[in-house]
Amino acid sequence: AQKITQTQPGMFVQEKEAVTLDCTYDTSDPSYGLFWYKQPSSGEMIFLIYQGSYDQQNATEGRYSLNFQKARKSANLVISASQLGDSAMYFCAIPSAYGNKLVFGAGTILRVKS
């Protein structure tokens, strides 16, 4: 079964610095993808970035990029030039083998300090 592990319960980063949020996964699917979502204190989950296992280049969306290392089964999220508004909970997720379900990690709380 698919599994996501986020080993950092909480992280601090100084404003304007870069931060890496870790995500490792386990899957038996030969083709899969990895999602990252952001959840501010308001509660709504916001889609940030996605990368498929066969994509040649690491995905980037503005200040977000995915450091995808298939051999290590890791898909870390890199946020460059952190802003105060980046303070939130971040979840990594992988599609389940069946249907369109997502399996989520436990999440990492990021706090950006001014």
Place this chain on the structure above:
Amino acid sequence: DVKVTQSSRYLVKRTGEKVFLECVQDMDHENMFWYRQDPGLGLRLIYFSYDVKMKEKGDIPEGYSVSREKKERFSLILESASTNQTSMYLCASSTTSGRFNEQFFGPGTRLTVL
């Protein structure tokens, strides 16, 4: 702009009450999901539906049921609420024909059972 709405942001109920959580999406998505979110556990799937009147159990269906009579609406029902069902409930929808099956989330309902 895509939209998933949930009937309540905050709800307080008593043990033994029947509780209805409503979710509506306006994107004509075929898939809809109910998750509960608890600290340290991430999001766990309760039920999902891939078509009207169709439903599938997720990872933690015990104590819950669902109803999908119309494509845009997916209801979560707690037949007899218990204190261990105090949690954040998130609804999501997706389409199989989307970019990469990303899920769009509602704002969440914080349910407290006394």
